[in-house]
Amino acid sequence: MQRRTILKGAALGLALASGPALAQEDTMTIGVAIPSATHGFMGGLNYHAQASIERLEETYPQLDFVLATAGDAGTMVNDIEDMVATRGIDALVVLPFESEPLTGPVQSVKEQGIWVTVVDRGLSVEGIEDLYVAGDNPGFGRVAGEYFAETLSEGDNIVVLRGIPTTLDNERVEAFQAAIEGSGINVLDMQHGNWNRDDAFNVMQDFLSKYEDIDAVWAADDDMAIGALEAISQAGRNEEMWVVGGAGMKQIIKRMMEGDPMLPVNVTYPPAQIATAIELTALGLVSPTPVSGRFIIGSQIITQENAEQFYFPDSPF
Amino acid sequence: MTDTTAAPQATSRRRSLPLHVLGPVLALIALIVLGAMLNSNFLSYANVTNVLARSAFIGIIAVGMTFVITGGGIDLSVGSMAAFIAGVMIMAMNALIPTLGIGVPLVLAGMGVALLTGLAAGMLNGFLIAKVRIEAFIVTLGAMGVYRSLTTWLADGGTLSLDFDARTFYRPVYYDGILGIAWPIIVFALVAILGELAMRKTPFGRHCASLGANEQVAKYSAVKVDRVRMGTYVLLGVLVGVATIMYVPRLGSASGSTGVLWELEAIAAVIIGGTLLKGGFGRVWGTVIGVLILSLIDNILNLASIVSPYLNGTIQGVIVILAVVLQRQGKSAE
Numbered sequence: 001m002q003r004r005t006i007l008k009g010a011a012l013g014l015a016l017a018s019g020p021a022l023a024q025e026d027t028m029t030i031g032v033a034i035p036s037a038t039h040g041f042m043g044g045l046n047y048h049a050q051a052s053i054e055r056l057e058e059t060y061p062q063l064d065f066v067l068a069t070a071g072d073a074g075t076m077v078n079d080i081e082d083m084v085a086t087r088g089i090d091a092l093v094v095l096p097f098e099s100e101p102l103t104g105p106v107q108s109v110k111e112q113g114i115w116v117t118v119v120d121r122g123l124s125v126e127g128i129e130d131l132y133v134a135g136d137n138p139g140f141g142r143v144a145g146e147y148f149a150e151t152l153s154e155g156d157n158i159v160v161l162r163g164i165p166t167t168l169d170n171e172r173v174e175a176f177q178a179a180i181e182g183s184g185i186n187v188l189d190m191q192h193g194n195w196n197r198d199d200a201f202n203v204m205q206d207f208l209s210k211y212e213d214i215d216a217v218w219a220a221d222d223d224m225a226i227g228a229l230e231a232i233s234q235a236g237r238n239e240e241m242w243v244v245g246g247a248g249m250k251q252i253i254k255r256m257m258e259g260d261p262m263l264p265v266n267v268t269y270p271p272a273q274i275a276t277a278i279e280l281t282a283l284g285l286v287s288p289t290p291v292s293g294r295f296i297i298g299s300q301i302i303t304q305e306n307a308e309q310f311y312f313p314d315s316p317f
Numbered sequence: 318m319t320d321t322t323a324a325p326q327a328t329s330r331r332r333s334l335p336l337h338v339l340g341p342v343l344a345l346i347a348l349i350v351l352g353a354m355l356n357s358n359f360l361s362y363a364n365v366t367n368v369l370a371r372s373a374f375i376g377i378i379a380v381g382m383t384f385v386i387t388g389g390g391i392d393l394s395v396g397s398m399a400a401f402i403a404g405v406m407i408m409a410m411n412a413l414i415p416t417l418g419i420g421v422p423l424v425l426a427g428m429g430v431a432l433l434t435g436l437a438a439g440m441l442n443g444f445l446i447a448k449v450r451i452e453a454f455i456v457t458l459g460a461m462g463v464y465r466s467l468t469t470w471l472a473d474g475g476t477l478s479l480d481f482d483a484r485t486f487y488r489p490v491y492y493d494g495i496l497g498i499a500w501p502i503i504v505f506a507l508v509a510i511l512g513e514l515a516m517r518k519t520p521f522g523r524h525c526a527s528l529g530a531n532e533q534v535a536k537y538s539a540v541k542v543d544r545v546r547m548g549t550y551v552l553l554g555v556l557v558g559v560a561t562i563m564y565v566p567r568l569g570s571a572s573g574s575t576g577v578l579w580e581l582e583a584i585a586a587v588i589i590g591g592t593l594l595k596g597g598f599g600r601v602w603g604t605v606i607g608v609l610i611l612s613l614i615d616n617i618l619n620l621a622s623i624v625s626p627y628l629n630g631t632i633q634g635v636i637v638i639l640a641v642v643l644q645r646q647g648k649s650a651e
Contacts, residue, residue: 037474316475
């Protein structure tokens, strides 16, 4: 926590320093508060946030942006307070680090008449935000589950790697279980790989020692899929099972384009959703285009045939 | 046997030696028995290899940490440092492919970069602590933040991946071995044996202990205090480099989430093994036991799935504390 606070200070300092020294009278400022790039998905999200800010600053000279990345909920609250107090933001785009602690502060931002866009993780009180942009978590689990139910037959065995214990992870897993219900697929085991390659590698190694017969793995995230694939190939059991990750990491998509038999499909959960949120917020500020409401980005299934559309070689994710 | 390193406490230690020393060993044996009872594959060749190879990273680092803690210091930066070294090593190897091609020279160059980066990082920590005299806790806490964010920055917030062909060539360094013993296990064993010898038989080991026990006394006993203290951090830095050399071929990638909390695991392993957190006494073989206890807990929880995975952290915490309680009870008999 301490460490992250220091880092955030530097990040905020940079964000402030990079803003123009003399703002024009009619300039409008959009504050963007997101979690820092601690893992692949958030790295992608940070990349897309920065890319869309650059693009928008060029398109709309009258718009200014403040980007702050935070390593914990408390820091994010400080960031938001600073943006309101020192930068006089006209709109806030926030991906709440956690729902509960951010609800109060974001509500008070809203009460000051500032436009609020909430991304991905909802607040715990409804109706605060003007615009809600999110990926579809239950859909993420459901689409993967439907593929398992269609492809596997009764009595086949699977193992599941879960993420960091959170509501988001629960929603995905519950939807996955609902989708495979009645298909006769046995879920041998579920353990937390924490959306981390090394953790997933260790958990998968242990699954492989424990179970003689595994037909498929739902890794639920591409970082975890990479760890799991490595453990499977170490055990020499490549022929036995396939792996479904998620979120469309470029390395995985590339292997799918090349037709890797261990990676039949992937499910999207685009980190670029932050770009959707920032673009829509900007559009609402500079034009009379109505952008309030809810924008849920569907989770799509990626196959070898359409993988190319989901391949972004320049993104870090 | 360890009396030379802590002469003033020799008599009391000798009396309490059995219980004090046996605590962690008993905990390890209990875990092995428990694991064997819960799952028949626990003692299989594959599982034993997995657990030992996995322990190697933390283990190699923890051996270095034993010297730092024995000398009365602490290093919180090793996890981030490992991530940073892995990042630098991967970038260097990718950049050298056009010049060196894919082969032994490339891998050796990568290893050299890792060791040099570790050496430099260790020297920097050691310099700030021993020469500039800033608290070790503060220097290494700062370094922890610096290396972690530098790694994220190098990776542009994503993951640094080793070129696919280079990775395929390098991969056997983690997965293969000689006589069926994987390389990480061999390296870990060598580091542990050399560390144990250095701690017990060399002036450096004795000086670490006397420095940690009482710096003034050590100084008056003609121990070059600054040099010894610096030496412990440099040694640890190099060992972090060695651990990274074994880590990179495993997944061929590094990111901001590489090596998170390794520092705490390494410190915990050192303390479980019987080294005093306040310095003055260190036991390298105890550290090895500590590392094995920590990895076995994870392994057993995964193999057994007897409790909710939400509670894994609780069980780990309780076992770690119990292992140390066993050890301290022996000591309180003094």
